[in-house]
Every structure is written in C-alpha cells, then in structure tokens.
Amino acid sequence: xxxxxxxxxxxxxxxxxxxxxxxxxxxxxxxxxxxxxxxxxxxxxxxxxxxxxxxxxxxxxxxxxxxxxxxxxxxxxxxxxxxxxxxxxxxxxxxxxxxxxxxxxxxxxxxxxxxxxxxxxxxxxxxxxxxxxxxxxxxxxxxxxxxxxxxxxxxxxxxxxxxxxxxxxxxxxxxxxxxxxxxxxxxxxxxxxxxxxxxxxxxxxxxxxxxxxxxxxxxxxxxxxxxxxxxxxxxxxxxxxxxxxxxx
Amino acid sequence: xxxxxxxxxxxxxxxxxxxxxxxxxxxxxxxxxxxxxxxxxxxxxxxxxxxxxxxxxxxxxxxxxxxxxxxxxxxxxxxxxxxxxxxxxxxxxxxxxxxxxxxxxxxxxxxxxxxxxxxxxxxxxxxxxxxxxxxxxxxxxxxxxxxxxxxxxxxxxxxxxxxxxxxxxxxxxxxxxxxxxxxxxxxxxxxx
Numbered sequence: 001x002x003x004x005x006x007x008x009x010x011x012x013x014x015x016x017x018x019x020x021x022x023x024x025x026x027x028x029x030x031x032x033x034x035x036x037x038x039x040x041x042x043x044x045x046x047x048x049x050x051x052x053x054x055x056x057x058x059x060x061x062x063x064x065x066x067x068x069x070x071x072x073x074x075x076x077x078x079x080x081x082x083x084x085x086x087x088x089x090x091x092x093x094x095x096x097x098x099x100x101x102x103x104x105x106x107x108x109x110x111x112x113x114x115x116x117x118x119x120x121x122x123x124x125x126x127x128x129x130x131x132x133x134x135x136x137x138x139x140x141x142x143x144x145x146x147x148x149x150x151x152x153x154x155x156x157x158x159x160x161x162x163x164x165x166x167x168x169x170x171x172x173x174x175x176x177x178x179x180x181x182x183x184x185x186x187x188x189x190x191x192x193x194x195x196x197x198x199x200x201x202x203x204x205x206x207x208x209x210x211x212x213x214x215x216x217x218x219x220x221x222x223x224x225x226x227x228x229x230x231x232x233x234x235x236x237x238x239x240x241x242x243x244x245x246x247x248x
Numbered sequence: 249x250x251x252x253x254x255x256x257x258x259x260x261x262x263x264x265x266x267x268x269x270x271x272x273x274x275x276x277x278x279x280x281x282x283x284x285x286x287x288x289x290x291x292x293x294x295x296x297x298x299x300x301x302x303x304x305x306x307x308x309x310x311x312x313x314x315x316x317x318x319x320x321x322x323x324x325x326x327x328x329x330x331x332x333x334x335x336x337x338x339x340x341x342x343x344x345x346x347x348x349x350x351x352x353x354x355x356x357x358x359x360x361x362x363x364x365x366x367x368x369x370x371x372x373x374x375x376x377x378x379x380x381x382x383x384x385x386x387x388x389x390x391x392x393x394x395x396x397x398x399x400x401x402x403x404x405x406x407x408x409x410x411x412x413x414x415x416x417x418x419x420x421x422x423x424x425x426x427x428x429x430x431x432x433x434x435x436x437x438x439x440x
Contacts, residue, residue: 005416009432016430020435024437218305
C-alpha cells in the first residue's frame with residue numbers, strides 16, 4: 001500500500017519519495033513505539049491506562065482511564081487483568097515510565113500498544129478533555145465482535161442445547177477431539193470440510209469453533225461459500241471429556 | 249549456473265551415501281539424483297494462486313488465500329505438508345503467491361512465496377535505521393502512514409499523517425507539502 005501511495009505522489013510531481021517498506025512490524029521490532037490518535041483515545045474501543053499516582057490521577061486524568069500506577073508496582077501487579085486482545089493506550093508524566101510500561105507489556109506478549117502524544121501534559125496542552133475525582137482500577141473492556149463472529153453467549157446457548165436453531169461445528173483434529181468436546185457438536189476437521197458437507201445441516205446456523213478461532217474462521221468462510229450461514233467463535237477452548245473451558 | 253549444479257552432483261551423491269549408507273545401491277543413487285532436481289527447480293512451476301492470505305492453520309496444515317477482486321473474489325483453501333517450501337511466507341493479511349498441484353481434487357501447495365510490492369520508478373526503499381536517522385536529524389520531511397484510517401488511529405509513528413490508497417485523491421492536496429522537492433517517506437503494515 002505504501003508503494004501505491006508513493007507512486008501517486010511521484011505522479012503528482014514529488015521528486016524525493018522514499019518508502020519504508022518493512023513498515024509497522026520492523027518499526028516495533030526495533031523497539032520503537034506508536035502513538036494513538038485523539039479520536040481513538042476519546043472514543044475508540046481501547047483500554048486507556050494512567051500510569052501516574054492515584055493522587056495525580058484523581059486530580060485530573062483523561063476520561064475513561066483506569067489508574068494503574070507504575071511507580072508503586074500496581075501496574076505490574078495487575079498486568080494479568082489487562083485484556084490481551086484489546087488495544088492498549090498508556091500515558092504517564094514521564095516518557096521513560098511510559099516506554100518502560102510498553103516494554104513490560106511487550107515482554108508479556110501484548111501487541112496492540114500505543115502512547116499518548118506528550119503524555120498527560122501533551123494531552124492537556126492539545127486541549128484534550130479531562131476528568132477528576134475518585135480513580136478506578138477496574139477494566140471494563142468488551143471486545144467488539146468482528147465480521148462473521150458469534151459471541152460467547154450465543155455460542156454457549158447452542159452448545160448447551162438451549163438454542164436448537166444453531167449447531168456447533170468442531171473443526172479440530174481427531175486427536176484433539178479425542179481429549180474432549182462439547183456434547184452437542186458435530187466434528188469435521190478443517191481440512192476435511194469440503195468432502196463432508198453432507199454431515200453439516202444447511203437449515204441451521206452453524207457456529208464453528210477450534211482451540212483459538214483461527215481454523216474456525218477459515219472453516220466458516222468455506223461453509224459460507226457453499227451456501228451455509230456459518231459464524232466462527234474466537235475463544236480459547238480446552239476440553240476434557242465433556243467439560244470445556246471457554247475463555248474469550 | 250549449470251556448472252555449479254554439475255559440481256554439486258558428486259557432493260549430493262556423497263551426502264546421500266553418508267545418510268543412507270552404501271548397502272542399498274539402487275535407492276541411494278535414486279535419492280542422490282533427487283536433490284539436484286530440487287536445486288534446479290528454482291523457479292516454481294505449475295498453476296498458482298495470488299492474493300492475500302486470510303488464514304493459516306498449522307494444525308490443519310491449511311492456508312486460506314483470497315484471490316480475485318470485487319465480485320469475483322473468492323477464498324480458496326490450499327493444503328500443505330512437510331514438502332511445501334516457504335510456508336513461513338504465508339502470514340495472515342499479507343500477499344502471497346502459492347504454487348500448487350491438484351491431489352484428489354484438492355489443491356496442495358508446493359511452494360509459497362511472498363508477493364513483494366513493486367517499487368514505483370524513482371522511489372527508493374529505506375530501512376528502519378535510516379528512518380530513525382531522518383527523524384533524529386530533524387530534516388524537514390513528511391512521514392506518511394499509508395494504512396487504513398482505523399489502523400492509523402490505533403497507533404502510528406510519531407508525527408506521521410494518514411494518507412491511504414483510497415483516500416489519496418481526496419486528502420493529498422490538502423496535507424502534502426506545497427514544495428514538491430520535500431522528502432516524503434511512506435510506510436504501511438509490512439513489505440507486501
């Protein structure tokens with residue numbers, strides 16, 4: 001995409017155009033950070049974390065922030081509470097502290113991370129909205145379902161037999177299924193879908209699952225191509241017998 | 249090049265003797281020929297799918313690739329196995345070329361290659377270190393993030409502006425510098 005935009009600029013007469021082809025992944029890999037846009041900080045589906053002290057945060061912070069002070073280790077102690085799939089935006093009053101927190105999160109495997117331009121002072125200077133009053137440490141983040149996904153509630157209704165209008169399709173391998181599976185499920189491994197369409201009812205909604213959602217996504221695409229109404233479930237699923245742990 | 253391959257033949261024969269031992273004469277000669285054939289096959293043959301990888305499962309050994317544009321777009325599932333080369337080039341959201349052969353009515357990947365973006369004429373590539381140098385030297389330049397707006401909003405390189413492929417016509421005139429000799433640096437989500 002960057003090359004197409006570069007081509008357009010050259011056509012428009014720009015004489016000194018360069019492309020940083022390795023882009024986003026290389027930038028992050030080199031230990032650099034990203035910055036979030038103001039609109040995303042105000043309204044995006046993000047987890048916004050104030051790393052400053054409770055006192056400073058209570059006196060004034062960006063709206064929707066949770067306060068997890070870095071200096072007294074509240075941040076590190078609560079790192080498990082931060083949802084892994086969320087976009088996380090951090091700010092502090094020290095640039096060093098903010099980048100340290102980013103490093104901590106990267107070490108834990110978090111990927112979608114960004115900072116606020118100029119930290120808290122930068123936000124205030126740019127005229128960003130702030131609030132004051134008692135702080136919160138509780139993260140209320142809910143992932144917005146992507147296109148073609150089924151939510152946990154709907155999925156579990158079908159898995160427990162409460163919703164008879166939908167069937168659960170398990171696309172894991174036979175070995176994985178041998179360890180355990182949902183009671184009300186049909187099993188067809190992802191790579192055998194094409195040859196086993198006759199096993200899958202066409203008159204019901206199909207909720208597809210695997211162990212994370214990657215294979216389920218691919219299977220749902222394949223089914224929808226064949227005229228099914230299929231949705232995939234993004235969650236970590238671990239079955240032992242008929243007991244399945246579902247972590248979305 | 250041909251000379252090199254010929255030089256390699258004795259090596260492969262020796263190597264295969266080392267692996268298989270010398271007691272199975274016929275089979276070791278047969279396997280001695282094989283690596284040469286593989287080495288020669290530098291340009292993958294056969295039909296191929298070109299498009300964005302939309303899914304990859306190592307457990308099911310399948311790659312889903314979206315080919316075609318607009319209404320003709322379709323997703324194809326291609327199987328792979330331990331003989332498939334370059335599976336590491338298939339990553340979700342990136343363009344790839346998958347060479348395949350049909351087995352039992354199903355496409356099997358033989359070689360996966362990254363579909364690299366072509367650099368337009370007059371445009372040069374820079375690496376991360378050069379970009380860091382440009383930023384640190386405070387050179388007058390404009391950094392352009394060519395990714396979709398939502399990705400830009402979620403996080404971008406400090407000081408960059410968002411001009412995507414789809415928005416170029418609409419926004420470029422307003423945000424690009426008037427001086428056409430100003431350095432412009434574009435980046436997006438990776439090399440494809």
